[in-house]
Amino acid sequence: MKYFLKSAQGRSFEINVEATSSDHFRITLDGKEVEADFFDVDGSGQYAAAIQGRSFAASIEQTDEQHLRVTIGGETFSMLAEDEGEQVAGVLASSRPKAEVIKAAMPGVVIAVRVSVGDHLEPGQAVLVLEAMKMQNEMASQEGGVVKEVLVAEGDTVSANAVLVRLEPLPES
């Protein structure tokens, strides 16, 4: 079974994995073959892994099956791990222009709204200021675009993942 990985640090890996027993695996990474085992320690996110004789205490959090945060030796790596089918689907989706949706990263109070419908935004441009945990944070557009909808106003309390602003792709010029 082949998997394609992308780390938040920008590296890509192509890994082939083959189970040799229920918890032992033969892995090929960039032409190197390694033996590994993998055990779920407590059913709540701690794993014991040995990779080519080196032992690791890994902690794993996942937002879904493909998005994993692996902590190992005190370092955390965010990984997107897709199998072949998922990767093909992902490439297709990313080739279309994106309509960005800006969501609240956490529950908070909207302190200021910086954009209105019709505004053209640069990538990274702030759309509003959200206060949570006593700190004010600017929420920005990743991709840029045209503001299609602003769903909140100053003083609104929003829950986590609430949609704040919808964008549509910049018209082709």
Next chain:
Amino acid sequence: MFKKILIANRGEIALRILRTSREMEIETVAVYSDADRNSLHVRFANEAYRLGGPTPAESYLCMDRILEIAQESGAEAIHPGFGFLAENAEFVERVEAAGLVFIGPTAQAMQVMGDKIESRKAMMKAGVSVIPGMAEPLSDSCQAEQVAHEMGYPVMLKASAGGGGKGIRIIREASEMKGAFTIASGEAKNSFGDGRMYLEKYLEQPRHIEVQILADTHGRVMHLGERECSIQRRHQKLIEEAPANYVDIALRERMGAAAITAAEAVQYRSAGTVEFLLSGGEFYFLEMNTRLQVEHAITDVVYDVDLVEQMIRIAAGEKLTLPDSMQPRRHAIEVRINAEDPENNFMPSIGKIGNIRIPGGPGIRVDSALFNAMEVSPHYDSMVAKVISSGSSREQALRRMCRALQELHVGGIVTNAGVALQLLQSKGFRAGTYDTGYLERFLEAAGPVERSVPDDLEEIAAIVAVLHRVHTATGKVPLSSSPSSGLNPWVAQGRRQELLGSRS
């Protein structure tokens, strides 16, 4: 000594105070918001009383309710911890008017030191050097631009009532002033109910060095050396250490004497911290924190004292019995573990704690109130734990901290622990040559792309991620006991370097 005290706080600091109280055989009264009913500070207390809803305004800031509980429970004194009501002079007055003891400074000292402009005036009068700047609040951003122009950029825009990094901005050019003024003033207004701002000259490559003082009610004021707190992001401290690398005995005595003068100027009592900026061999008064500090634990360790115990003894009217001119006995480092996402601009991270692994072993102290299934809520500060390492040398304390952070895991939320580990391993930190801009420069340079991690840790993480996917997909049970079919360990040992390469 008191028989019973009320702890008007939550989280790790409430637990920290509770622990010392229990050691002193003082009964503890905990208070809690609806979000904190299951907290450790509640479970470990002798008595616990509900304050109200989850927001600070409904709970930990609610003076009426806290005083009512103090009376009802028969507590003789109140420890405010830090944050919430810890620096609220009105609260001190009300506690004292109710015939109770406030474990902290007087309302008057708090008022003077709590106001940046007032405290500056008081320090200038007492002969403690201050940073060049203005003594009066600004009327608006236009005046700010004008004053900054005269002072010369860069300047610091600060909230008059500020603290904890809220309402502070560095302004490098005139064009940044208007936006920054609005945000910082708004932040100050929300956090402190006071949006007044003032300006001061920004010192280049400054180090943030603070001096711990203790003052009893019999007129004795002493210092317990310095803490180096220059590792900050947006003026929030992340890593602190004591003693400071560049402070020798002579400078320690000079700074200590200045801190004592500052405390005496306001007839200080209890534990307090005088913050200085050290730049070009000179130090300038920054502010005095009229409370226990988050980073007090490193002073606990290097001077072998318990500052909370000292505060309680002082409040009970005892005389300080510690000798003068104590010198540090050990080196200590503290890392704050915050619920923040370094990959997402340090946005607060909330969630249910799970999958937690706390470090231990020689020279490691962990002050936290974390437990499995605890909810990290958006209502409170993002700091969830402090890891404190100590050793007979800086090198040993540093190695212990790195080892502890490799053992630590706090799951269910995202924390800054990985970034702290990388920073501790960086050249500048190891050499001890950092200033207050170091962390931000480090983050910009290292960023999400280049990380100074051991070469193949990312490869290992990638393999682990794949193993996890396979494991989840096949729905296996935990702790499978099937016999090993892997290579025998000797063969594996021999192939290690050949295949993964980096175990030199």
